[in-house]
Structures are given as structure tokens and as C-alpha cells.
Amino acid sequence: MPPSIRPELLRRYAQIARVLARHGGQDLVRSSGLSDLLDEPVDDAEGSGDERQAGRDLAQDLEELGPTFIKLGQLLATRGDLLPDAHIEALSRLQDDVAPVPFGEVREIVEQELGVRLFAAFDSFEEEPLASASLGQVHRAVTREGRQVAVKVQRPGIREIVATDLEALHGLAQLLDDHTEMGERYRFDEAIEEFERSLLRELDYRREGASLGELRANLAGFDRLTVPEHLEDLTTSRVLTMEHVVGTKLTDLSGVARIDLDGHELLDQLFRAYLQQMLADGFVHADPHPGNVLLTGDHRLALIDVGMVIRLDAATRERMLRLLVTVADGQTQEAADVALALGRPTSYFDEEAFRRDVADLVSTYHDLPRGESHAGKIITEMTRISGQDGVRPPSELTLLGRTLLALDQVAAELAPDYDADAAVRQHAATVLQQTMVDQLTPSSMLRGLLDTKEFVEQLPRRANAILGDLADGSLRVRVDAVDAERLISAIQRLANRLVAGLVLAALIIGAAMLAGVETELTLFGYPALALVFFLTAALMGLWLVIGILRGDE
Numbered sequence: 001m002p003p004s005i006r007p008e009l010l011r012r013y014a015q016i017a018r019v020l021a022r023h024g025g026q027d028l029v030r031s032s033g034l035s036d037l038l039d040e041p042v043d044d045a046e047g048s049g050d051e052r053q054a055g056r057d058l059a060q061d062l063e064e065l066g067p068t069f070i071k072l073g074q075l076l077a078t079r080g081d082l083l084p085d086a087h088i089e090a091l092s093r094l095q096d097d098v099a100p101v102p103f104g105e106v107r108e109i110v111e112q113e114l115g116v117r118l119f120a121a122f123d124s125f126e127e128e129p130l131a132s133a134s135l136g137q138v139h140r141a142v143t144r145e146g147r148q149v150a151v152k153v154q155r156p157g158i159r160e161i162v163a164t165d166l167e168a169l170h171g172l173a174q175l176l177d178d179h180t181e182m183g184e185r186y187r188f189d190e191a192i193e194e195f196e197r198s199l200l201r202e203l204d205y206r207r208e209g210a211s212l213g214e215l216r217a218n219l220a221g222f223d224r225l226t227v228p229e230h231l232e233d234l235t236t237s238r239v240l241t242m243e244h245v246v247g248t249k250l251t252d253l254s255g256v257a258r259i260d261l262d263g264h265e266l267l268d269q270l271f272r273a274y275l276q277q278m279l280a281d282g283f284v285h286a287d288p289h290p291g292n293v294l295l296t297g298d299h300r301l302a303l304i305d306v307g308m309v310i311r312l313d314a315a316t317r318e319r320m321l322r323l324l325v326t327v328a329d330g331q332t333q334e335a336a337d338v339a340l341a342l343g344r345p346t347s348y349f350d351e352e353a354f355r356r357d358v359a360d361l362v363s364t365y366h367d368l369p370r371g372e373s374h375a376g377k378i379i380t381e382m383t384r385i386s387g388q389d390g391v392r393p394p395s396e397l398t399l400l401g402r403t404l405l406a407l408d409q410v411a412a413e414l415a416p417d418y419d420a421d422a423a424v425r426q427h428a429a430t431v432l433q434q435t436m437v438d439q440l441t442p443s444s445m446l447r448g449l450l451d452t453k454e455f456v457e458q459l460p461r462r463a464n465a466i467l468g469d470l471a472d473g474s475l476r477v478r479v480d481a482v483d484a485e486r487l488i489s490a491i492q493r494l495a496n497r498l499v500a501g502l503v504l505a506a507l508i509i510g511a512a513m514l515a516g517v518e519t520e521l522t523l524f525g526y527p528a529l530a531l532v533f534f535l536t537a538a539l540m541g542l543w544l545v546i547g548i549l550r551g552d553e
Helices: 007-022 026-032 051-065 067-076 085-092 103-114 158-179 181-186 188-202 205-218 255-259 263-281 314-328 332-342 351-366 375-388 395-414 420-439 442-472 484-514 528-551
Strands: 122-125 136-143 148-154 239-243 247-249 283-285 293-296 301-303 309-311
Touching: 007 026, 007 051, 007 158, 051 067, 051 085, 067 085, 067 158, 067 188, 103 148, 103 239, 122 148, 158 181, 158 188, 181 188, 188 205, 205 239, 205 263, 205 283, 263 283, 263 301, 263 314, 263 395, 263 420, 283 395, 309 395, 314 332, 314 351, 314 375, 314 395, 314 420, 332 351, 332 375, 351 375, 375 395, 375 420, 395 420, 484 528
Parallel strands: none
Antiparallel strands: 122 136, 136 148, 148 239, 247 293, 283 309, 293 301
């Protein structure tokens, strides 16, 4: 039991250990000593042979553990390197729907956060929530200016619950990392740290408000997409006020509504918008599943709930594109190189197995007919291969795979015959071209002109200096390679030792030959000269050994 476990956390540890044991983690529980916390044997839900049912059981067990573990399950749904497909599918549909908080508590939180009476900030505020989730719930309201808004209010005491659960998860993760081979391989505590950062960001509604504003600005050029505007003066870390978008979840669309839709045009803009986010903006709405995408009355798609976002630097964006292109072109070696550059090899890295598995993946998807090789599946499968063969994939890669899979689900709801692969191929080049054009700002062009001016000014003088040295035979090229001085010193020591060894051998052989010659001059009954040679050889040998032990690395 790790020293960080406090007595009041023992019950929580036992509950988590029971879930681990039920879902294939008996060896982990046993080897880490967690079995001591279980008062009775636990039935193995994995032993039934029905993987889909086992995945549903895992989702249900996580729901029963509470809000922190619901969010953990949603994160695990992105880890194809840790869980089988059936579990990923079940966890990706994990429900985050709980009983609402009484309106009196909601009112108290809003007034405390905004610093004014509820009806001083809002003209009306509906008591019945629009939705109630594990971290907060949403109420419809009208501001004093008459604006229709949705107010997300954080559940009371949720931060304390999350803090306690995170402490328990850290303790267990450290225990598994220190005492199990799987923990040493996957470093669970690092995954929990990543989860903690994500969850704490989600608990700060000011971040979500800023993300709404950034996403809204980035997608301003798409007339068939909309993002609700957030009201900064009515937003705090526990209260988020944003424009109320009236619409229907894609999962609730009727057959008649689908007939009237131009699903292909809507999806075309949606995929182009996500390519722009991934390849140009580096800021991606990471949870576009059908429940978070609304169809408005004027037939636009509204992206809501931006609590989870991905930020991609320029290098990662370029590697992601290279990965998709190399897989599409069937370039196995290049795909493995890019995937390796994206991840971080561990001590368990098996390069031969990794390259073999990547080659199998590339050949599988390259041979599929057009329209069947989805980018989300490729990235998710690459994540699984990386974890299996000892490469730790970045969290951005797993989240990006989940995002692309969610887009496929949206496409299935709006237009099942939509060719997502064709859309990616068609729009990726356009987005990149536009990005390069956008980067040609006056300031960047001025920097390029200044660099070119300096190069042209310095070129004649430097070329004359090089040609002059070449004509005089004084041209010198410095190569930063090995330390030549240290190398020469090492060779000199080696030569000295070799010569000393030859002298020693000669003295020993000479002494052995002289020992057989009869002479009147003896020491201790042996020929004196032979004995002197032996003693000299012994002293030189001792000196040589001491020099080697003290001076050599």
C-alpha cells in the first residue's frame, strides 16, 4: 500500500480495485497488493466471452463510481493502445446524465459567483434545467437586455469530490507503476496527470468561454456552421453564460427532417472546418459527437460544449498530415518513421515489431476501396500499435483519432453515403494552400526581403574570400566530429602500454633463459641476473596495472 493512501480513502481504493479485478486486471490487483483491500472474490466480467457486454459492464461500473470516473472513461475511450475495440465503443457512448441539483443550490452558486442577486443579472431564469451532467447543469435564461442565453452552473462540492478521486487515482497509479510490469510499460501515473490537467481545465468555465470565443472567430468564414457566443461579464470559473442555440441533436432527427436536409453540403463545410482547425489553426474542438452538434432551424450546424479542445503545434500538424498521406500512398517505411517521430519510445520499444505492424496497417488500408479507409480509424489503429510495441503516443494523437471518428458518426447521421475520405483529400490541399497564402503577411514578407538583402550584400565578399584561400592553398575546413586531441592521447597511451608489454615479455623470457645458466653469482640459490630480471618485470607489471586502473576510462 503506497504511503499516500489516507485511511479515509481506503473505501475508494477498494471500489477501484474491485472494478479493476472485474475487468481483466486481476493480475494487476494481485501483484500490486490491492487484493488485500477486497473482502471477497470478484467475478470476472471479462470471462463471459462477450466483449461487447464486458465493455458495457465497464461503462456501467465507471458510472457508478461517479463523475470523475465518467470523465476517466471518456478519456479511456481515446486510448486504443490500452483497451480493445469493444470497450472503446462502449466507453465512447458513456452517458453523463445525472439527477439535477435543486434550484435553490443553483441560485446560491450563481449569486455567489456573479456577486449580485439572480434577477438583477437575469430578467428570467428557468428552474428546470435543459440538461444535467456530472460536473454541471444548464438552465435557460434571459438577460436584462432581453438576450436568450444558456447558463451552465457547476455542481456544488464537485471540486472537492474530484480532488479526492484524483488523489486516489494518483496513489493507485504510482502503486501499479512501481510494482507491475504493465505499469512500468505504460506509466499510468503520467496518464493520470494528463487526465488531471484536462479535468481541471474543464472545471474552469472561464477556459471554456475563451475556447468558445476562439472557435467562433476561427470558423467565422463558414456560413453553414455556428458557435454560440459567450457573455464574458456573466462568466466565472463556476458559471458560464453563452448564447442559447435552439436546435435538434443529430441523434434526435426524424426521417422527414433528414429528407429536407442538404446533408452533403453541411458535411462538406464541417469537414473543411475541421481540416482548417487541424492543419491551419492548431486549435481543434475535440468532442464533435452527434450529441454535441445541433441542427438549427435555418439548417446550420451548431458546435456546442467545447470543454475539450486540442492544441497542435506546427510540427505535430505537419507530421499528422504526413502520416495520413504516407498511409494513403502505401509508403510503409515513411509511415513508420513519421509515427515514431510523433511518439516517444520506451524501454520496451521493439522497433522490428513496430515497423512490421505499421507495414501491415498501411497495406490493409491502402488496399481498401476508396471511401472505406477513414482517417480516424487509421490514427486510432496507429495509436494501438504504438502502445503495443513500446512507443508512447502523444495525447493529442489519441484525441485527434477520437475527433475524426466522431466526425464519421456525424456523417452517418446526416448523410450515410458521404465520402469522408474524398472530402479529406479534396480539402486538405486547399486548406494548406490557403494557410501558406495567409502566412504571406507584409511583416513576414519584409523579414524575408531583409534576409535576402543581407545574403546578397554579403555574398560577393564571402565568395572572394573563399576563392582567394583556395588559390593560395590556405583554405581550411573545420569539421566538428570526434575530439582529435583526445583521440591522439588515447592512441599514444595505447602505444605506450603496448611497448611496455613487449619489454615485460622480453624481460620475463630473458630471465627464464638465464635461470638455466650455471653461475657463481647467485641470490637465494638462483642466478642473480635472472632474479634481477624477474624482479624488474614484476615491478614494471605492477606499475602498468596501477596506471591502467587509475588513468583509463
